[in-house]
Amino acid sequence: MSAQTTENDPKSNAFKKLDNDGHNYTSWSIRCWMVLLGLDLWDVINPTAHTSVCPGTHSAPVPSSSTLPATGTSSTTPAPALVPVPAITPDVIAEWDRKNTKAMSQLLTCINDMPLHLISLKTTVRDAWQALAD
Numbered sequence: 001m002s003a004q005t006t007e008n009d010p011k012s013n014a015f016k017k018l019d020n021d022g023h024n025y026t027s028w029s030i031r032c033w034m035v036l037l038g039l040d041l042w043d044v045i046n047p048t049a050h051t052s053v054c055p056g057t058h059s060a061p062v063p064s065s066s067t068l069p070a071t072g073t074s075s076t077t078p079a080p081a082l083v084p085v086p087a088i089t090p091d092v093i094a095e096w097d098r099k100n101t102k103a104m105s106q107l108l109t110c111i112n113d114m115p116l117h118l119i120s121l122k123t124t125v126r127d128a129w130q131a132l133a134d
Contacts, residue, residue: 020114032110041103045129052126055088055096100125
């Protein structure tokens with residue numbers, strides 16, 4: 001996601017950095033999102049995915065009470081199944097840390113100085129992305 005490119009580097013993704021005033025946020029975020037998807041890093045940023053939170057710091061999603069049948073009544077709609085969460089091992093945490101660090105480095109290289117100050121103390125790329133969106 002470098003702002004500079006060369007003709008001999010097919011992996012570079014040249015696009016304008018996020019402006020200091022954020023006026024180009026919409027186009028920047030779409031381009032950045034596509035690059036992060038291509039690098040297989042979006043899962044540690046995506047605010048709606050359980051994979052954007054470090055393993056071991058959250059619990060499995062619980063269905064809301066509105067999707068469960070009321071006590072004492074019958075329902076033909078079964079409660080949604082929980083998505084299985086992989087076992088939390090040192091390797092799973094190390095892989096998440098690696099992807100978080102790689103995604104954060106990609107993000108930091110494609111923003112100007114002012115937005116950099118907004119995210120400099122963020123420890124997860126998910127939190128950094130959200131700070132830029134706000």
